[in-house]
Amino acid sequence: MTKTRPRIGSRRGGRIGSRKSGRRIPKGVIHVQAGFNNTIVTVTDVRGRVVFWSSAGTCRFRGPRKGTPFAAQTAAGDAIRTVMDQGMKRAGVKIKGAGIGRDAVLRAIRKSGILVSYIRDVTPIPYNGCRSPKKRRVHK
Numbered sequence: 001m002t003k004t005r006p007r008i009g010s011r012r013g014g015r016i017g018s019r020k021s022g023r024r025i026p027k028g029v030i031h032v033q034a035g036f037n038n039t040i041v042t043v044t045d046v047r048g049r050v051v052f053w054s055s056a057g058t059c060r061f062r063g064p065r066k067g068t069p070f071a072a073q074t075a076a077g078d079a080i081r082t083v084m085d086q087g088m089k090r091a092g093v094k095i096k097g098a099g100i101g102r103d104a105v106l107r108a109i110r111k112s113g114i115l116v117s118y119i120r121d122v123t124p125i126p127y128n129g130c131r132s133p134k135k136r137r138v139h140k
Contacts, residue, residue, distance in 0.1 A: 023051070023086060024086060024087040025045050025051055025083065025086050025087055025088050026087055026088065026089055026090070027045075027046055027088070027089070027090045027091065028043055028044055028045050028046065028051060028083065028088050028090075028091045028092075029043070029044050029045075029046065029048075029091060029092045029093075029094060030042075030043050030076075030079070030080075030091050030092070030093045030094070030109060030114075031043075031044065031094050031096070032076070032093065032094070032095045032096065032097075032101075032102065032105045033096050033097050034072065034095065034096070034097035034098065034099035034100075034101045034102045034105065035067070035097050035099045036067055036098075036099050036100075037066060037067050037099075038055055038056050038057055038066045038067065038099075039055065039056050039066075039067075039071065039072035039075055039076075039099060039101035039105065040053065040054075040055040040056075040075070041053065041054050041055065041072075041075050041076045041078075041079040041105060042079075043079050043080070043082075043083045043088075043091075051083055051086065052079055052082045052083055053079065054075045054076070054078040054079040054082075055075050056068075056071035056072060056074070056075045056101070058075070058078075059071065059074045059075050059078055061074070067099060067100065067101070068100070068101075069100055069101055069103065069104035070104070071101070072099070072100075072101025072102075072104045072105050072108075073101075073104040073105065073107065073108045075101075075105075076104070076105040076108035076109060077108050077112065080108065080109060080112045080114060081112075084112065084113075084114065088114065089114065089115060090114065090115045090116075090117055091109075091114050091115070091116060091117070092116070092117050092118045092119075092120070093106070093109060093116055093118070093119045093120065094120050094121075094122045095119065095120070095121050095122065095123070096121075096122050096123050096124070097123060098123065106119070
């Protein structure tokens with residue numbers, strides 16, 4: 001039977017840093033990544049530190065229903081409700097991707113009451129693109 005040593009400086013379940021809900025964020029940036037299979041909504045502060053994120057998958061949508069506009073709207077509402085409790089009043093929106101959840105997320109943001117200062121499309125567009133596959137040769 002081993003004797004337990006008392007740990008020096010242990011906190012006994014106490015916390016050192018502040019909790020996430022304790023932070024007050026008056027202004028932030030809402031990043032929307034709208035793919036064809038899923039929509040991810042990430043809320044950051046102005047410096048780019050992630051405050052909260054949500055996606056259609058975390059809102060219990062599975063399979064082909066993850067790519068629907070309703071799933072995107074639910075994910076956006078989940079993320080916005082959480083950050084509004086932390087004091088967010090104004091936000092900018094950055095949208096990436098070509099999925100069908102783009103418009104639904106914007107509608108959810110407008111309906112939530114957050115003042116949108118800008119909406120920016122940051123979808124990466126290739127200038128030259130990938131090299132096309134070589135020409136197919138069929139043997140006769």
